[in-house]
Amino acid sequence: MSARAPGDGAGDAFLGPHHLAAAERLERLILRAQLMPRVTMSYNPASAGGGNRGANSVETGSDSAAAARQKLNRLAGMLPPDCWGVLIDCYGLGKGLQVIETERRWPRRSAKLVLRIGLDQLAAQFGLAPHATGGERVPAQNWLEQRLPLIAAKLP
DSSP: SSSSSTTOOOOOOOSSSSHHHHHHHHHHHHHHHHHSSOOOOOOOHHHHTTTTTOOOOOSSOOHHHHHHHHHHHHHHHOOHHHHHHHHHHIIIOOOOOHHHHHHHHHOOOHHHHHHHHHHHHHHEHHHHHHHOOOOOOOOOOOOOSSOOSSOEEHHH
């Protein structure tokens, strides 16, 4: 996804670095939760003869996938439903913004705004801010009261 709004020559980016970092974290979380749709057939023997178990069921998932799904559930509860839906459609299912607008019968360019609002709130949940802040400057301190001489005095 491009961070620049279309038509911006030298203007500010539509998405800031904290938006992009939040989107990358969400995408990694979705990958770890094993929720991405499969493009091809799976020849995994564990999912072939599983009865009524699905390929993404809890029984076949690892502990990290289960933890990622729990984290996604918590995030889904903290964000507005429309924002969460756009984030999942965009980063989980790989849909474009125009497709999302068509499916939801939204006006043009509205999914872009909802995506930005969702990324703002997601970045806040992850603790990401638009600008980095740090502690106040502290002068360098020594452990010793006096500095040791670099070159020893003449030896007797």
